[in-house]
Amino acid sequence: MWGFLYAIKVNLSSLMPGSGHPAKPTVVLTVDDHPLIRSALREVLCVMTERIELIEASNPEEGLALLGERADTDLILLDLNFSQHKGLTFVERFRAAAPAVPLIIYTMHEDAPTLRQALACGAVGIIPKTHSAKLLQKAIELVMEGGVYVPPEFARQLAVMDAGLPAPSPAGVAMSRQQWKILELLAQGSPNKEIANKLGIASSTVKNQLTVIFQKLGVANRTQAAIAARALVNPAKEGRRDAAGSIPE
DSSP: OOOEEEEOOOOGGGSOTTTOSOOOOEEEEEEOSOHHHHHHHHHHHHTTOSSEEEEEESSHHHHHHHHHHOTTOOEEEEOSBOSSOBTHHHHHHHHHHOTTSOEEEEESSOOHHHHHHHHHTTOOEEEETTSOHHHHHHHHHHHHTTOOBOOHHHHHHHHHHHTTOSSOOTTTTTOOHHHHHHHHHHHTTOOHHHHHHHHTOOHHHHHHHHHHHHHHHTOSSHHHHHHHHHHHHHHHHHHHOOTTSSOOO
16 A cells, blocks of 8 residues: 555635635655654644645655655655665655655754765755754745755754865755855845845845855854855855856756
């Protein structure tokens, strides 16, 4: 049997007046061989949105089969530790099967090189299973909004690993293209309002993204972030500028 499907009953209050039918539920695929972990994820996810469908698989092959049946999947949470499978080898297969669906690695004990490789293969989030329910929710929300989440300690490990590279890449430090643009302008000393004007985004977006960037860099304030930004961005400019003057994707 290909796993289990959990669907929350329709909340009549979520129906739009006169629409006659509810909005599409959020479809989440969780792939983990521990029933207790899947149960914990179920509890957290079910309180994040009124309408959700959870599709659960106990191994990666099962998860890929379910993903093939559900083209409307909105999010994938994949463990890397399985008794008979190497989860890391499946990251690229999940990305190939659903390239537009954000993939989060939900893991307990993994070394930094392995997690770095998972990000390089297309994962957009690393969430430790030791995270509290509240922090787990915030990390998932960030990813669903188009961001990239890594825990601060892992971000610091990534920075150390990449310290000797002449041209750090967005994948290497787990940042989105927008975050790298903000980081570049921060390194130039631009204030939030100026960054917002240059990128055509709201000042509140810049502020929120900077909070995420601070976490990724393992810093506590804007000054520390600017110092770290110059170390990361300036070497990248030398060999990674395109004709328009931005860091290529």
